[in-house]
Amino acid sequence: MLRIRGTVGDMPVDLTVEMDESDWARLGTQLGVPVQENKPLSESSAKPGPSRNDAVWEIxxxxxxxxxxxSGPDLLGQLEGLAGSTAAGKxxxxxxxxxxxxxxxxxxxxxxxxxxx
Structure with a gap:
């Protein structure tokens, strides 16, 4: 989930966007973050594939x-929107x-x- 909070002119905006793994991969690609493919369990190594938290951290x-x-307040606002909540942004x-x-x-x-x- 991606949450965007702020204002457009004088109007407050609080937008929540649901994103699945393919949406996160496309967003990461647009930002230049390397995408790692998830393999089926039978083909995967002992190390687990990247999680959503890893994708959010990379972004x-x-x-x-x-x-x-x-600035700290600006960064926190961006991270809150990216992570979906104030606690996750912090x-x-x-x-x-x-x-x-x-x-x-x-x-x-x-x-x-x-x-x-």
Whole structure:
């Protein structure tokens, strides 16, 4: 599920979009995230295939990488929409804070998240 919250002009928007695995794969492809094919159980290795959470995490990282940097509130808003809830967006934000590719700087009231190669 993908949730988008915000405003269009003065009107509030709260949109929920149901997405299956093929929808997530297409979105990942458009963002340049490599797609891994799921094999049937008889052909799969001992390691499980990517889950929806992995796909959301890859898209979240790609979002910050393409932006270069975002303020904490802006990033949280994007992650909430991507993950489908405030709690899931906050979990992604914590995971991002601990990622080796993300540097967090304190700027007054809000932190600034920077993508580092």
């Amino acid at each position: 979240a990282q790609e979002l910050l990488r393409k932006a270069g940097h975002m 979990r992604l934000m914590v995971r991002m804070r601990h990622s080796a590719n993300v540097k967090v700087e304190s700027h007054g009231d809000a932190p600034e998240y920077h993508w580092v190669e």
